[in-house]
Amino acid sequence: MSAVARILLRRLALLVPLLLGIVLFVFLVMRFSDVDPASAFFQGADPSPAQLRAFRERNGLLDPLPVRYVHFVGDLLHGDLGTSALTRTPVLDQVATALPLTLQLTFLGLGIAVMLALVGGVVAAIHRDRAADHVVRVLSLVGVAAPAFWLALLMIQYLALDRGWFPTGGYINPADSVTGWLRTLALPALALSLPVAAQLTRIVRTSVVEELDKDYVRTAIGAGLPPRVVVGRNVLRNALVTPLTVLGLRVGYLLGGAVVIETIFALPGMGKLMIDAVQNGDPAVVQGVALTTATGFVVVNLAIDVLYLLVNPRLRDSAR
Known part of the structure; x- marks a missing residue:
């Protein structure tokens, strides 16, 4: 194997933990922000506490943080960036545009x-x-x-x-x-x-x-x-x-x-x-x-x- 190929493989090996670190950082920042995904989804409406709770249960927002992170990474691996609360369209489509x-x-x-x-x-x-x-x-x-x-x-x-x-x-x-x-x-x-x-x-x-x-x-x-x-x-x-x-x-x-x-x-x-x-x-x-x-x-x-x-x-x- 050439020297360039060895160095490139080394860089690619370091890329995986780096990307996981980025995903973890963004995940934690968004989870500890003041924005509530359930309230954002129902913005413009007046949802009842039961509706908010049902939304959180359906989207795993009540699960422990480690479980939510595993699900989050799994969704990313399948190309799922979530759904926009405003337009109700996949975020991936908006990013691709x-x-x-x-x-x-x-x-x-x-x-x-x-x-x-x-x-x-x-x-x-x-x-x-x-x-x-x-x-x-x-x-x-x-x-x-x-x-x-x-x-x-x-x-x-x-x-x-x-x-x-x-x-x-x-x-x-x-x-x-x-x-x-x-x-x-x-x-x-x-x-x-x-x-x-x-x-x-x-x-x-x-x-x-x-x-x-x-x-x-x-x-x-x-x-x-x-x-x-x-x-x-x-x-x-x-x-x-x-x-x-x-x-x-x-x-x-x-x-x-x-x-x-x-x-x-x-x-x-x-x-x-x-x-x-x-x-x-x-x-x-x-x-x-x-x-x-x-x-x-x-x-x-x-x-x-x-x-x-x-x-x-x-x-x-x-x-x-």
């Missing part, structure tokens, strides 16, 4: 952040302590200090309302219009990505500068290789190890930031689903969104680990 938009927004923002960070970080490192480096540093500092929701409001004001270049909100499915889809997600993705891009730019710059100072770079350039070839083939590949590690953590920020951004731009994704569920007292939906988001964060970090293995041969060699 909202999740694609959140994934589109998150990965579009991630792509923009990575592209800006690579360009800005490499340019700043190559032109170290010169004008381009100073400009990138100032812009990255501003980006780190600017919250995503503030950037979103500025973009709506100056790019949507004043100039009309983009819509102020709403969503168009890419199957209906790719151009319309890009226009509706351009501002949300940009607002979500700029703080992440600013942080990654500083890390990419530092990593590339450290790599440029190594002996093999000076030897390669002294041997007559063009600097762009050395940077593209060797420096950038080795310098991406540290930014990749940070990128895995930033995906969680993007998923969390999508909650606020989707609310600002009226996008019907997981964030809006969560906010509506909290406001309407729908615990099953809150629980389903929290579990799905946390699981997505863990899976994306596993994918980042695989990329980390691919760009870091030293880690593969140490596992042999």
